[in-house]
Structures are given as C-alpha cells and as structure tokens.
Amino acid sequence: MAKYAVLRTFYASQKWRTLRLAIILARTNKKGELRCEKCGEIITDTINAIAHHKVELTPENVNDYSISLNPDLIEILCPDCHNKEHNRFGHSRERKVYIVFGAPLSGKNTYVKQEARRGDIVVDMDYLYQAVSMLPSFDKPDNLFTNVKGIYNLLIDNIKTRYGRWNNAWIIGGFADRYRREKLAVDLGAELIFCEASKEECLARLELDEDRKYRKNEWKQYIEKWFTRFTP
Ligand SMILES: [Zn+2]
Ligand SMILES: [Zn+2]
Incomplete structure (x- = not known):
C-alpha cells in the first residue's frame, strides 16, 4: 500500500x-x-x-x-x-479506502474528481447537505446537521464493514486534528492523503471562487479556523 x-x-x-x-x-x-x-x-x-x-x-x-x-x-x-x-x-485491484484531507479550498474535490473512478463511493458532508436540502452547494443550514451527520455516519459504517459493492472509497474532509484522522484511518483501514496548500493559496482561491462569492466572510473563517486547528 x-x-x-x-x-x-x-x-x-x-x-x-x-x-x-x-x-x-x-x-x-x-x-x-x-x-x-x-x-x-x-x-x-x-x-x-x-x-x-x-x-x-x-x-x-x-x-x-x-x-x-x-x-x-x-x-x-x-x-x-x-x-x-x-x-x-x-x-x-483490491478495494481501497482513502481519506482526503486538507484546508477548505485546498483542492480536495478536484483531487478526488481526478482520481476516483466510476463505481467508487465518495463521502463528503457538503454533497450530503445538498442531497437533503436542495440548496445550492456551500449553503448548509445548521438545523439539518444532525440528519446529514446521520447519513454520513451510516456511510462511514458501510465503508468500515465493506458493505456494498463499491470499488474504492473516498472520504473527503478537513480532518485538521491529527489524532482524529489517524484514528479514523486505522478504524477504516484507510490511507491518508493530504492536499497541501498554504493559507494564502486557499484565500487566493476563495477570491476567485464563483460559488462562494456571496459567502466570502464565512469561508474566510472556515479557512482561518482550519489553519489554527491543524496538527500536522
Ligand atoms: Zn471523451
Ligand atoms: Zn489516467
């Protein structure tokens, strides 16, 4: 591996x-x-x-x-x-599980989009929010969190028990905390993939991002928060 x-x-x-x-x-x-x-x-x-x-x-x-x-x-x-x-x-190949982590706007989705193949399972909180809210991406009402997290946990459990016929699994998230992500990797038998990007790069991408145009301050905070919490 x-x-x-x-x-x-x-x-x-x-x-x-x-x-x-x-x-x-x-x-x-x-x-x-x-x-x-x-x-x-x-x-x-x-x-x-x-x-x-x-x-x-x-x-x-x-x-x-x-x-x-x-x-x-x-x-x-x-x-x-x-x-x-x-x-x-x-x-x-045998099926593999990957945890793709990094700051908001560090390129995690682009990475997975490039690497995943048809028939792979992809778990991402943002997409799950969209699936149950019909809202545009990146608009995530707090009151839906419990239900979205419930679906997320179910999928994580499916991956852990290798339930279903997916090929490879990709879990996308910030996972700033080293202990938490390493524990999850061990629990799932997963490989960690770090999308490395500096805070300046993430902020620069935010400036150019069409989808987040009207939520810049909110996303600036997400980026700041991730870098304060990150333990390499
Ligand atoms: Zn073609
Ligand atoms: Zn290729």
Whole structure:
C-alpha cells in the first residue's frame, strides 16, 4: 500500500496541480471551449477535465519530471473516456479506502474528481447537505446537521464493514486534528492523503471562487479556523 502513496502525494502536489491548470488553459480554444482529446466532446466544467498520463505513472518514474510533468505526455480527457482508458489496463485491484484531507479550498474535490473512478463511493458532508436540502452547494443550514451527520455516519459504517459493492472509497474532509484522522484511518483501514496548500493559496482561491462569492466572510473563517486547528 505504501508503495503507491508516492503517486498520490504527486497528484496532490502543488506542482502537478499548477501544471494541470496550465495545460487546461493552453488547450482551451479562442471560443473558450475545452474538448476531450479522445471523443471531442466539450468539457463544460474544468473539474471534469481529467489530466491523464499517457505513460502510466509508477513509483519508479513519478519523480522523473520529463515523464510526470511533461505536457506532451498528458492528455485532457472527459470522465467517460478516462474511465474507459483505465478499464483498458484491466487492473484487478483490491478495494481501497482513502481519506482526503486538507484546508477548505485546498483542492480536495478536484483531487478526488481526478482520481476516483466510476463505481467508487465518495463521502463528503457538503454533497450530503445538498442531497437533503436542495440548496445550492456551500449553503448548509445548521438545523439539518444532525440528519446529514446521520447519513454520513451510516456511510462511514458501510465503508468500515465493506458493505456494498463499491470499488474504492473516498472520504473527503478537513480532518485538521491529527489524532482524529489517524484514528479514523486505522478504524477504516484507510490511507491518508493530504492536499497541501498554504493559507494564502486557499484565500487566493476563495477570491476567485464563483460559488462562494456571496459567502466570502464565512469561508474566510472556515479557512482561518482550519489553519489554527491543524496538527500536522
Ligand atoms: Zn471523451
Ligand atoms: Zn489516467
């Protein structure tokens, strides 16, 4: 398991995320369209633009930047084509559980969106809030917390007991407290993946974020709070 941790650290790294965004920008045409390089479909949201390595990354080649950070070896694919591409390799892997943690706006969702495959289960409090409130994302009424947490706990329990037929499981959260996240990792047999970003980066992303435009102060506080609580 630890062998592949180096790959996940790479995909969570700043240098990879910066390159991915630069490639997306460079391959967006003058009309503002970004197309899947396999099927030609327009990819409407950049979170759905999967940067795929044509040469499969391994723990042995990941630190060779002429491979891992070489734009010529990176394809931008839609999620469908990316799933097909990986099924082609025919991995018969055992199911894995990952806890993806980091500050608000550190890129956790983007990371999971890139790494998860169709048939994986993803647990994220924000999405659960949306599922039961029909409110826009990031508007989370306090009075629903108990019910949302109830669903969350049920899913965590499903993952713990390996109940259901999901492939891999991804749990997204802040998990600033080291003791809490390490305990959960042990309980679930999960691997921890840290989305590292400085407070300045998170705040800068907040400035550019359309969804949170009218809730900037609230999210500034979430970011501040996470960095005060964080125990590495
Ligand atoms: Zn495609
Ligand atoms: Zn890929």
